[in-house]
Amino acid sequence: MELASAQKLWDPEPGWLNTAGYGLPPRPAFEQLQAALDDWRVGRILPDGWDTSITRSRTAFARLVGVPVDDVAVGSATSQLLAPVAAALPAGTRVVAPVGDFSSILFPWLAAPGVEVRAVPVEELAASVDDGTDLVVFSLVQSASGAIVDHEAVVSAARAHGALVVVDATQACGWLPFDAGQADAVVVSGYKWLMAPRGCAFAYLAPTLRERLTPYAAGRYAGADLGQSYYGPPMRLASSARRFDISPAWFSWVAAAPALELVAEIGVERIRAHNVALANRFLTGLGRPASDSAIVTVDVPGAQERLARVGVRAAVRAGRVRASFHVYSTPADVDLALDALTDM
CATH class of the missing domain: 3.90.1150.10 (Aspartate Aminotransferase, domain 1)
Structure with missing residues (x-):
């Protein structure tokens, strides 16, 4: 377009x-949201009728950042999607992050018991990664200044020292092309450059990282078969990144799907x-x-x-x-x- x-x-x-x-x-997103609210007001649609918007949004996001759709989880906020990663870090983990980065990419590690966070100037991030680094975290585009981090340089430094890489691309995704698959995890809130309502967030979670994580927030939407996941036990979670999904705020996703699809079309x-x-x-x-x-x-x-x-x-x-x-x-x-x- x-x-x-x-x-x-x-x-x-x-x-x-x-x-x-x-x-x-965009107008299609706003109009579809208004139609969903009208349906809700009078009980015109069953709840599952809104679930297609989550599938459409997940698919569009995967396309935008160049990763398999099975590696994408959805949630409501970036810090919520990072929580299982932070919870999996053992005491003594050493994290390197930029000084002054956005709280959502910093607080999960600062809150993790026994995790050491070293904050460095953003322009020195790649050079600050060493053999004592276990995890590098950063916003691809800095919220306060708009500075773009040298994604490839940081990833290269992390890989050279065996460190994991976690990226917050909230201020990038939708206007700045990047390859999410270079990192171990990439999180994005959808209400900024993707122009969705607040309450939509995405996470690329690499398969090798997912093996180390526990889906503590798992509910029906993390199930292998949504239609068979209302009640339990036993546990029967999705084998994909969907096991880290949380129950979606339906109306936000109704508007998210056409907005993300339009970004991809343009x-x-x-x-x-x-x-x-x-x-x-x-x-x-x-x-x-x-x-x-x-x-x-x-x-x-x-x-x-x-x-x-x-x-x-x-x-x-x-x-x-x-x-x-x-x-x-x-x-x-x-x-x-x-x-x-x-x-x-």
Whole structure:
């Protein structure tokens, strides 16, 4: 699908520059969600009628990140999907992570008993991996700054020293192409660049890692046969990554499926080129050097107040204004922000 045609499927008010906070749904996702809510209100559909959305979403996600669909688990939040990984770490495990990374990729290891976490500058992450490292964790795109971690360099360093790799691609998946299969686990919250409602999250879990994990949160949706998993015992879990699924928030997934399918139809490379071009229009308009990210941060006196006066919605992270651009963003959005920030 051409980008110009795709953009007609969104209805943003001018000035939304905060997809790193949450993404805006394409019209098909919003309309399917409204239809599901109407069905719920009057009892028009049986619960299993919404389950197809989970299958569609899982399939679309696997396609986007280049992994087998059987290696994808679904849940509600990235930290929840990382919990079984953290629970499997023995005391004495040594973890290396970036300083200032997002809490969801850090807190599970900090909470794990007896696990040692060493935080290093993000640009030194690959060089900090050594023979004493058991696990490397990081966000592929840093939430606070938009910096893109050198994924291949970190993975290469980890493999050279026998360390596992866990990646949070929440701020990347949907605009930045990457190969999830290089890592042992990759988690993504769907409500940002994948433009799903909050309550949708995905995890790629490599088969060799899954062998070490216990599905403590297993319920019916982790069963080998959903139709035969209502009651027990005995235990009869799926042999795939589905054994780590939790019961889905149906309505969130109803909207997730068409949103992810649309991202795949447009193409992540095409979205990346569009997003980065707008981000660089913003940066160069402020006299800053161009970057390779769809998330940028700037220091401008009174920036938050100036943007708010003209209706631009951006975020403040780590004391700086953070602007983020996606498929529905336009040059007019950028220029609106630039006019506000350069009007002295």
